[in-house]
Amino acid sequence: MHEMSIAQNIVEIxxxxxxxxxxxDVERVVVKIGRLVAVVPDSLDFCxxxxxxxxxxxxxxxxxxEIPFQVRCKGCDxxxxxxxxxxxxxxxxxxxxxxxxxxxxxxxxxxxx
Amino acid sequence: MKIITVQRKVxxxxxxxxxxxxxxxxxxxxxxINLLSSPGAGKTTLLERTISRLxxxxxxxxxxxxxxxxRDARRISKLDVPVVQIVTNGACHLEAKLVQDxxxxxxxxxxxxxxxxxxxxxxxxxxxxxxxxxxxxIASTTExxxxxxxxxxxxxxxxVCVLNKIDLLPHTDFDTAQFENFTREIxxxxxxxxxxxxxxxxxxxxxxxxxxxxxx
Numbered sequence: 279m280h281e282m283s284i285a286q287n288i289v290e291i292x293x294x295x296x297x298x299x300x301x302x303d304v305e306r307v308v309v310k311i312g313r314l315v316a317v318v319p320d321s322l323d324f325c326x327x328x329x330x331x332x333x334x335x336x337x338x339x340x341x342x343x344e345i346p347f348q349v350r351c352k353g354c355d356x357x358x359x360x361x362x363x364x365x366x367x368x369x370x371x372x373x374x375x376x377x378x379x380x381x382x383x384x385x386x387x388x389x390x391x
Numbered sequence: 392m393k394i395i396t397v398q399r400k401v402x403x404x405x406x407x408x409x410x411x412x413x414x415x416x417x418x419x420x421x422x423x424i425n426l427l428s429s430p431g432a433g434k435t436t437l438l439e440r441t442i443s444r445l446x447x448x449x450x451x452x453x454x455x456x457x458x459x460x461x462r463d464a465r466r467i468s469k470l471d472v473p474v475v476q477i478v479t480n481g482a483c484h485l486e487a488k489l490v491q492d493x494x495x496x497x498x499x500x501x502x503x504x505x506x507x508x509x510x511x512x513x514x515x516x517x518x519x520x521x522x523x524x525x526x527x528x529i530a531s532t533t534e535x536x537x538x539x540x541x542x543x544x545x546x547x548x549x550x551v552c553v554l555n556k557i558d559l560l561p562h563t564d565f566d567t568a569q570f571e572n573f574t575r576e577i578x579x580x581x582x583x584x585x586x587x588x589x590x591x592x593x594x595x596x597x598x599x600x601x602x603x604x605x606x607x
Contacts, residue, residue, distance in 0.1 A: 280483060280484050280514070280515035280518055280519070283482070283484075283486065284401055284402070284518075287401045287402060287403075287404065287405075288401055290404075291397060291399050291401065291403075292397070295395055295397045295399075296395070299395075305392070309401065314544060314547065315518065315544075316514050316515075316517060316518060316544040317518075363540065363543035363544075363547065363576075363577050364576045364577070365547075365576060365577060365578065365579060366576065373575075373579040374579070383400060383401045383402060383518075384397075384398060384399055384400045384401055385397040385398070385399050385401060386396075386397060386398060387394050387395060387396045387397055387398075388394070388395040388397060389392060389393070389394055389395075390392070390393050390394075390395060391392060391393075
């Protein structure tokens with residue numbers, strides 16, 4: 279359940295970003311999470327809801343957008359999207375790959391009324 | 392409707408403290424290992440074996456992370472090396488700040504090698520950089536040989552895998568070749584050692600690897 283720790287970090291980042299807003303009515307908090315990051319969206323949502331109760335973020339929705347796992351093959355130089363955790367180029371089978379996306383975990387933006 | 396752009400890494404704070412830890416370790420010339428595994432794979436037993444073999448040659452210290460109790464720290468302190476216990480009180484992983492606080496109880500300048508024994512868990516600790524130089528994941532032959540594909544992130548982020556309890560291979564269905572194939576699919580550059588922390592079998596290669604990373 280490291281989702282709780284991640285949710286706490288998200289709330290801190292959002293509060294920090296809203297420091298200059300007067301009574302912000304936050305509708306959505308958008309976070310982007312790479313496929314390779316072991317975060318369970320439902321758990322994260324549950325934790326976020328739990329810790330924002332009774333705070334200005336209580337009515338906000340946590341939106342989790344997934345970023346696909348993309349690699350560039352160091353052999354054939356092709357870029358592919360990999361669905362599983364098998365680190366092999368789907369085009370040529372080479373295992374020497376460079377990860378382009380999939381490790382992200384960041385707060386993208388906040389939507390306020 | 393107004394959109395406030397944030398673009399901030401969620402674990403930025405942890406990553407920053409981890410970087411501070413790494414700088415501290417670098418300045419003091421300590422090689423640091425984050426030791427990871429599921430509960431019961433043999434982290435503490437491997438540590439005991441490693442310490443008793445390297446003592447006198449390499450100056451070791453240990454940070455013990457546990458959800459509850461100081462049982463592991465007491466086991467390690469019997470070997471007469473500096474040990475600090477972190478009790479997470481329920482948290483399933485160590486974070487960089489907990490390690491930073493624990494470092495206050497160690498004299499890093501007196502150490503060559505520091506082990507941080509993480510909480511037994513193959514999921515959460517993979518996401519938190521502690522400032523270590525290498526992540527070492529321990530798997531054991533009494534677990535399934537499919538552990539790497541069930542917990543891919545842990546095997547993907549690790550630098551070394553120690554397959555422990557090889558003395559028990561005759562009594563299990565564990566397929567070593569299959570296990571190694573799975574780990575290589577997930578992490579082709581992973582270094583694998585096969586050990587029995589209990590009997591000492593295979594320990595020499597693991598110790599040689601450790602010694603090659605410790606500053607002379």
